[in-house]
Amino acid sequence: MAIIQTEGLTKYYGPTLGVEDLSFQVEEGEVFGFLGPNGAGKTTTVRMLSCLVAPTRGRASVNGHEVGVENQAIRQIIGILTESPGLYEKLSAWKNLDIYARLYGLSGQLREKQVRRYLEMLGLWERRNETVGEFSKGMKQKMAIARALIHEPRVLFLDEPTAALDPEAARVVRHFIAELKTEGRTILLCTHNLDEADRLCDRIGVMKQHLIQVDTPANLRQRLYGRKVVLHLKALTEPLVAAVRSLPFIKSIERIDNQLVIGLDNPEEQNPILVRNLVQAGGQVQFVHELRHSLEEVYFSLISGGQVA
């Protein structure tokens, strides 16, 4: 079931285009990544979906609530991590979370329980009485994530959650997002970190003011480059290449030293036949692996107008 739906969503800031004609769906429990260069409209999209700015055209709904009509209902079920943590630097960690818990209407014991739960979960319990201005960037980001989760939202918008963090802090935040995924929350993740998107997202949407493509990272790779396997042979001779070429399912063949890069539709079924054929022709196969294009290659190809199948 789609928990986020948009149709022709468009935003202009005066004469300046933010995003145009955005139509996509995010399924419940899915981690959906938005990839795009600066100014692509990722933050604008998140702001429209979290009822912070109004769409110029089109419509959107979150959990069945229409943006612009039932904004209060939407705000109650979403959590947002903005580009910068936006914490009250002079207040303690506890006070920061307590303020938000109260704004979401959590009362008494539940409020205390939630604040404690997230401070403990993110390893900040011992420092709960310290002012957050003294925290490291990573700790502040954890605080901002805790704040976004304090009311247990069904939908979470994460805008650049690991930007400006050192590798260790980024890793901690990524692990935490992966944990959230297992809890069945729907997460919309805006990121420049393609490796992060590849690891965390079920599907990604590549955008540059309009949506270029939406699919799983694996499908996008396949649609752009097809599927290829690399065979390392002890020695590669012309008869071996001819033996491979003779197979009817071979889509492409490329020779690099003692390696063959072969395009296939269905490597799971076709690899055993291919290897058997090579061995029967006298080839000595050392390794076989699938050629995996990085998401970075996919991203740059799409952004620069690459066509997908």
Add this chain to the structure above:
Amino acid sequence: MSRVRVIIDKEWAEVLKNKMILYTAGLMPALFVVMPLVMLYMTNKEKGSLRGMENITSLPAFAGMDPKSAAQILLVNQFMFYFLMIPLIVPIFIASYSIIGEKQQRSLEPLLATPIRVWELLLGKVLAAAIPAVALTWFAFAAYAVLARFVATDLVYAVIVSPMWLLALIVLAPLFTVLAVSLAVIISSRVNDVRLAEQIGGLLVLPFVAVSIAATAGKILLNFQMFVLGALAVALLDVAVVYLGAKLFQRETILTKWK
């Protein structure tokens, strides 16, 4: 209203961490209490302290009075004006710090993404600045009124607690506070430096100082009717600046147009 309360609590928690605001908010009322008391005491004790003010009884407002009482009433009136500056200055300090502080910390976006309504946020911020300002004004005046009893003559004391000044403190002070907070919201939406906002907001006292100088110079005769008209004028001004402030204080405007 519970969310308004959360905002007020948050604002006060932040203000209490800022010593500069606390000193400013505390020092000014303390000075305005102590200074007139010292001057009343001095003018009672030392004849020389009134030198140069002998001709004061030639002003229409002091006709028929003895020079000492006339001079003391002049001083009292001037300091009563100073009391009315508290609700103009203190809220500008608090509100400017509050709004620009949010801008600098970039805390407005996550806050606006919560179910808080914009009017609740604005009201919370207005009350967080207005309540201490009005309370300080009233508290300072109450302390002054009690202590003045010991140093002022009956005639002078009657001026201090006259209906004219009580009206000013009870009605004008809150109206001034609303004016100051709304202007602070407008100014803070355009600048990113707390001190600059305070300096611009501080210009608000200039017309007020002009009125006080004119009154001291005898150019304006202070009376109850004049204060009623003044209160009405400030109330009208309040409506205009509150409208402007509320227009600027919209989710999308805050996120996209505030500098």
